[in-house]
Amino acid sequence: MRAPVLHTPLKPIAPLPAWARQGPISELRLGALLAHVQPAACGGAPSGVWRQRLAMRAALAHLRLEGRSEDEPTLRDHWYLRREGDDPGPAGNILKAWRSELTIDPERLAQLLALPREGVADLLDRADEAGSTRGTPYDPAIALAFQAQAKGRDWRGFSMWLADRVMARRLGWPGAVSILALNLPRNAFRVSAYEDFYAAALPALIHGTLEAVVLYDDLVRRGEKLALGAQKMRSKDTRATIYKLLSEDAVMAEAGAQTSDRAARRMLTGLADLGLIRELSGRASFRLWGI
């Protein structure tokens, strides 16, 4: 008898009610969406790849605010073609910040984001405080983002990062889900009144959460297809590879516990030929696969 290809069954989330998918901008709608995304945010497959794809999108938005021009494939290369001890460069470091755990050393974070250490530490402290207050999850998140971005241009990306962290804390999620940055327009940072910032951040959170829900649904579907199709694969590391594909944005053909890198490459190419995964870099060498 063969072990199932998945370590744990995929965790789909319930379909969204129509009024949450489309409707007026309101706190109620955001609340409904956040409640909806809760199971995805609380772990299980495919929330690893989901979190990382969202972090990628947020990092790209952050890079654009910084006036940098890296695109997704480039950033993915910077990240995955590293070896132990390699510095991923300024853009890769920003991605690293977005992918980081909920608790992060201020010194480390300040380095990644190229911001002064004291300001970063201070805002992280305030995020800790805001994360443990009572009340809605988004109010303290937006308020802290507003305070952070008021420190100057360089703090804009970090302010969005902070908001997501405060929300995750408030909602008791094990890791941050990158939401605010996905849809926050650049001109949200040109306002001076908190009300105006809030008015820009609220729809951004709604659309960001919606985007996250849609992405998660899509990943669950792909994951199901992959698990079904992979049952036919006879490679020894099938389970490990599927697990990796469901927890990582991209996977390289590397030697596994029981197989060589060639076998891994054969398997990934096979999965891609079956249309179960995609090659993300568009290259014929140093390929990166993902669901």
Added chain:
Amino acid sequence: MAGSTKSANAAPALLDRELEDLPQALRWREWMRRIEAVLFSASAPMTRETLAQLVGREAIVDLLIEDIAADISDRPYEIRRTGGGWQMVTRKPYADIIAALHARPETKRALTQGESLILAAVAYMQPITRAAISQMTGREISRETMARLHQAGLIARGPRSPDPGAPYTYVTTQAFLEHYGFESLRDLPDLEALMDAGLLVSPDLPGVDLGVAAMPIAPEKG
């Protein structure tokens, strides 16, 4: 009792930080002196944490530094904020004077124009391979040159490039920022703005004599 000179990193257990027996003004003065002394003797930037170990718990390092800066405003040296913290450096106009005294440029050999050009390429385009730098600067960059910059700590190894052979890329380091007095890479002059202002033809850019001027900005086509 006066503490002996200790390295700033040592546990300050024997150091009287609070100076309770001194009146407020004198305490402040003493704290300023401590920080100034440490900055004066340090060869690398000192972080806030390090400096905070020398002074009372409620003392604010930033304010102390500000006061010191005001005190030495007419001196040929200043306290500069760099990536990791604060550092005491000579003011720019006096760099040449010092260089003139040591007939040899410095113990640390100054960067050649070519090396500066490479650093500029890495700073703007990182992570970037040696081949890509060669292409950008229009001259073949040798392995040895990169190794020298690496040894000087100005560049570090980045991720591998997906080009054939998976060559290493290079990125700039904290030491690079310190060398040019930048707080972060955002302080690099904005190339587009410089071009718009017609400054890119001028050989010496204010603040950064990186040789940026000679650098082709982007491949003309293709």
